[in-house]
Amino acid sequence: MTTSDLYYTLALLKVEGVGDIVAKKLINHCGSAERVFKAKKSNLLAIDGVGEMLFKNLQNSSVFDMAQSELRFIERENIDFAFYQETHYPEKLRHCIDSPTVLFQSGNIDLQNRKLISIVGTRQITSYGADFTRKLIEDLTPLNPVVVSGFAYGVDIVAHHTAIDCGLQTIGVLAHGLNQIYPKMHKKYIGKMEQNGGFMTEFWSSSSPERENFIRRNRIVAGMAEATIVIESAEKGGSLITANIANDYNRDVFAVPGRSSDRYSQGCNNLIKTQRAHLLTSAADIIYMLNWELEEKNRKPVQKQLFVSLEPEEQKVYDFLQKNGKELLDIIALECEQPIFKISSLLLNMELKGVIRPLPGKLFEAV
Structure with a gap:
């Protein structure tokens, strides 16, 4: 993707009424974001879901000012980006209808021919959950998976830390732009994360970590991996939203069972009880259900x-x-x-x- 392509794509994403689904539909029809802006009215109105109002919004030139401002930030900070049609875009995420049109990333991310798992759970992780997370990742290390999570407190950061300690690549999917880190306490981990993977986000530098952004972030966590693993969760929580999205994407979901009296096992137990997740007791369950084998280079x-x-x-x-x-x-x-x-x-x-x-x-x- 050239700088010019990125510029027009950013502008398109700022057009009122254009989200990722519509943006990709327009680009697929016209051939590029630039051609969308230059297309004849009759051509655009022939696209299902495109009406007079959207065509009018495409004439708003202010979107180019916003795109130019973000492009300057990307170039100044040397931000990498992946367009949904490019080979280095997460393969499984590409097939999700509402996947981001563009992903911004930092670090040393390599997803080519890699096994990806997402590990999520409560921010109030217990010693049981932390021990299980560490043991699970350690036992999966011979298969060299990429560990994806949300870089939050609790399960997320334990998963990232353990992956780094095991020499695995790990990716933190953020709910804000790459010009900041949330929670701020995790700034000290940026260096190791970028040495052993890095960060991904769909959000611009103008985006702050607002509540709705975390739900949008969760679809990336669920969509880019072969399976989503819920370590611990209360009866309600963001990790259950991620599990539901993963189910909607037809991905495998695993949940760690716990005692019925344990608050942070209730969500996992309910996922298993309602058959929305496989019961997870060890790494062997994942290897069996996903039919994984050791890569030759690691055998x-x-x-x-x-x-x-x-x-x-x-x-x-x-x-x-x-x-x-x-x-x-x-x-x-x-x-x-x-x-x-x-x-x-x-x-x-x-x-x-x-x-x-x-x-x-x-x-x-x-x-």
Whole structure:
């Protein structure tokens, strides 16, 4: 996307009555934002949803002054940007009808051929939630996922911190422009975030962290990832909105269960109870449901170890696979007389120990 393309796109987004859905419809029809402004009235009125009032609003030249002002900020601060038609725009987000036309970003973000998960939850995270978040990300580290969250207090910042500690890329999706950070207390984390991923936002430098912006932000968090994971949530909360959006986008949603008496488990328990989320007890559940496999570059060379310590249940699974060769997870669970969730956890532990490996089609074999 050239500077000129960005200029006209910014101007289009400031036209009254033009949101992301209409903007993309106009650009797709005309070929570019510049051509939208130069299109004949008859051509524009032929587009479904475009009427006389919108055509009149397109004649308002003040939108170009606003676009020029924002463009100066982008160039001065060396802000990166991704247009929805470009390859470096988040692939899954591109297919969401209301996704941002342009995303602004800072840091070292690389989403090409990467697994993305969004981790959300309460700002009032408990020790249980924090421990679960850390263990989950640590166990997923061999699969090298990108961890997406909202850079808020609680679950968000624990997820970002843990991803950085594990050497993973992490992205904070902001509800305001890149000229500020909210909450201000998190300014001290900017450097590490940008070294290990960075920030994304659809908001201009003139935008402040207003309430409605967080809801708009949540659709990006949900839309760009393969799955949204809710760690802890009260009966009502922003993370439940993100989970609902993820469901609307036909994404997998996971929720961590808790005691019925725990305030910050009520939202997760309700998601599971109403079948709007998979029950999440360990990283193995995500690996199984998303059918993830270790990337070749992260797969350790296969080498049998003479003295690997296996638990009795792991030894039973290993002996079965050695005897029978490649087998489906369901068959392993049946023959080893264990529930699937337990077998999934055992298989993940054994994979990390280097004694079994996953194969396409949810097959596993002994090394």
